[in-house]
Amino acid sequence: MKIRTAKYIIKEGILNTYRNKLMSIASVGIVAAALIIFGIFYLISINLSNYTKALSDMPEMEVYCDPNLKDDQVAKVAEGIWKNGNIKDAQKVTKEEAFEKLKKLLRQDEQQLMTDGDDLWKGYDESFMPVSFIIKLDDPDKSSDTAEQLEKIDGVEKVWYEQGVIGFISKVTYWVRVISLFLITILLIIALFIISNTIKLTVFARRKEINIMKYIGATDWFIRWPFIIEGIIIGLVGALFAFVFVSYLYNMAEVKINKDLIKISFNSIRFVRLSEIGVTVIGIYSIIGVAVGSIGSIFSIRKYLHV
Amino acid sequence: MVEFRNVMKKYSNGTVALKGVNLRINKGEFVFIVGSSGSGKSTLMKMVLKEENPTEGDVYVNGYHVSSMDRRQVPYLRRSLGTVFQDFRLLPNKTVYENVAFAMQITEALPKEIRRQVPMSLALVGLSKKANVYPNQLSGGEQQRVAIARALVNNPALLIADEPTGNLDPENSWEIMKLLSEVNHRGTTVIIATHEKIIVDTMKKRVVAIDKGIIVRDQQKGLYGDEDKDCKIYN
Numbered sequence: 346m347k348i349r350t351a352k353y354i355i356k357e358g359i360l361n362t363y364r365n366k367l368m369s370i371a372s373v374g375i376v377a378a379a380l381i382i383f384g385i386f387y388l389i390s391i392n393l394s395n396y397t398k399a400l401s402d403m404p405e406m407e408v409y410c411d412p413n414l415k416d417d418q419v420a421k422v423a424e425g426i427w428k429n430g431n432i433k434d435a436q437k438v439t440k441e442e443a444f445e446k447l448k449k450l451l452r453q454d455e456q457q458l459m460t461d462g463d464d465l466w467k468g469y470d471e472s473f474m475p476v477s478f479i480i481k482l483d484d485p486d487k488s489s490d491t492a493e494q495l496e497k498i499d500g501v502e503k504v505w506y507e508q509g510v511i512g513f514i515s516k517v518t519y520w521v522r523v524i525s526l527f528l529i530t531i532l533l534i535i536a537l538f539i540i541s542n543t544i545k546l547t548v549f550a551r552r553k554e555i556n557i558m559k560y561i562g563a564t565d566w567f568i569r570w571p572f573i574i575e576g577i578i579i580g581l582v583g584a585l586f587a588f589v590f591v592s593y594l595y596n597m598a599e600v601k602i603n604k605d606l607i608k609i610s611f612n613s614i615r616f617v618r619l620s621e622i623g624v625t626v627i628g629i630y631s632i633i634g635v636a637v638g639s640i641g642s643i644f645s646i647r648k649y650l651h652v
Numbered sequence: 653m654v655e656f657r658n659v660m661k662k663y664s665n666g667t668v669a670l671k672g673v674n675l676r677i678n679k680g681e682f683v684f685i686v687g688s689s690g691s692g693k694s695t696l697m698k699m700v701l702k703e704e705n706p707t708e709g710d711v712y713v714n715g716y717h718v719s720s721m722d723r724r725q726v727p728y729l730r731r732s733l734g735t736v737f738q739d740f741r742l743l744p745n746k747t748v749y750e751n752v753a754f755a756m757q758i759t760e761a762l763p764k765e766i767r768r769q770v771p772m773s774l775a776l777v778g779l780s781k782k783a784n785v786y787p788n789q790l791s792g793g794e795q796q797r798v799a800i801a802r803a804l805v806n807n808p809a810l811l812i813a814d815e816p817t818g819n820l821d822p823e824n825s826w827e828i829m830k831l832l833s834e835v836n837h838r839g840t841t842v843i844i845a846t847h848e849k850i851i852v853d854t855m856k857k858r859v860v861a862i863d864k865g866i867i868v869r870d871q872q873k874g875l876y877g878d879e880d881k882d883c884k885i886y887n
């Protein structure tokens with residue numbers, strides 16, 4: 346296709362969209378709504394699977410000592426742990442190691458906490474960190490019993506263990522995915538229908554023109570392209586609106602939820618940043634927008650091309 | 653240039669519009685297709701454009717075997733000939749100049765070529781002064797001249813016109829026919845389907861008379877003829 350033809354086609358496409366303002370705006374709204382709903386489910390499922398991954402990297406059980414324990418008291422705790430019948434392995438995490446780990450974890454969230462480097466840690470040292478033991482169990486199914494027994498050891502402050510969360514979250518993730526796939530299918534069919542109707546109106550309004558073009562020897566593609574461009578414009582503008590809306594929503598949620606996540610755990614669980622998935626989301630949105638727009642318009646013009 | 657071989661056309665509702673038409677039109681000819689309403693003139697013209705396909709037989713136009721050609725080839729067939737209709741078929745939201753230029757735009761012609769050809773075409777039909785006017789500001793005769801300018805702008809070897817004067821008063825009809833005759837003198841083959849008895853009789857061109865789907869007369873320097881007589885002879 347020649348550049349001047351492309352120019353003509355794009356100009357006509359934009360004019361079509363403009364002449365058909367009301368329906369174009371309605372279609373953009375429908376496409377945006379469909380993509381927003383899909384986007385929300387998509388982002389939830391991404392975060393859930395991220396959460397699952399983070400959880401599976403974690404130890405089965407971790408026993409935290411009172412931070413004020415002396416070294417010999419810690420050794421007693423270790424003895425107590427080994428006396429339990431369900432222990433396969435127990436590894437000590439020293440105060441220093443724990444402190445380093447915490448620093449490293451929080452550094453990942455630097456941007457959010459607005460610290461660069463160690464300023465935040467001024468006046469703190471490892472002494473406030475507890476010594477802990479990372480434990481592997483012979484029989485993970487008995488973890489709740491074992492945790493209860495370990496908690497009774499003198500000097501143990503807290504026992505954390507995995508409670509089948511991973512399995513549960515995986516199940517939730519699976520269902521979120523199924524639902525979002527189902528939703529996107531339905532929503533896309535609706536969007537397709539609306540776009541195709543919008544363009545049908547344009548085609549109908551210009552059927553005489555199409556007819557004349559056919560008689561003077563315009564090819565089908567020459568006639569079709571402006572309508573496809575119209576569909577693509579609708580799809581892309583809808584995608585853009587959806588992206589802006591979803592990003593805004595997600596950013597708010599991310600800030601709020603990450604703050605809470607850091608408060609409740611030292612674990613490496615956090616909301617996936619928008620900067621990490623923004624490109625993917627905008628990519629998916631554009632592809633869906635273009636596909637829905639062009640397919641919708643091809644449907645609607647077919648009838649009028651057979652002169 | 654144009655050839656019909658044993659062409660039969662039966663529409664899907666059962667109407668038989670052409671019953672075995674054989675017709676040959678050579679390069680440079682000027683031909684009137686005459687006949688009463690419903691005799692099959694438009695059907696014949698539509699086959700030249702591949703708007704309709706023959707049920708039986710073959711149609712050849714400008715070297716294309718029209719009746720068996722691929723759908724995708726149709727635009728190129730249509731670019732090789734100019735078409736004029738009774739109802740002008742101009743684009744209302746384009747100026748006279750733009751209407752004519754559009755026929756070149758769709759062929760992806762160079763802008764330079766368009767700027768050269770369009771004024772020439774408009775000059776030929778005597779509408780240079782109305783280039784920037786919209787069709788609804790023109791008389792019927794002027795609109796038809798724009799349509800002729802558009803049909804000629806790509807320099808087709810063949811021009812076909814189905815009742816080009818059907819919507820015009822006698823004076824304008826004459827102007828249009830004279831213009832088409834001039835186009836023919838410049839070398840373009842011209843085929844006109846028409847009802848205009850007086851004009852046909854005066855112009856003394858080749859006349860192909862068709863009645864109920866059959867060619868009943870084909871005469872050089874012919875007259876419109878007496879339809880009743882033709883019917884009687886061939887029924």
Ligand SMILES: Nc1ncnc2c1ncn2[C@@H]1O[C@H](COP(=O)(O)OP(=O)(O)O)[C@@H](O)[C@H]1O
Binds near residue numbers: 665688689694
């Ligand atoms: N699309 C069509 N479907 C069915 N019958 C048609 C169609 N077009 C024309 N006819 C019939 O074919 C015959 C010839 O029509 P037409 O070629 O239009 O004649 P003319 O142009 O000489 O008036 C008429 O009887 C007409 O009713």
Ligand SMILES: [Mg+2]
Binds near residue numbers: 694695814815
């Ligand atoms: Mg007719």
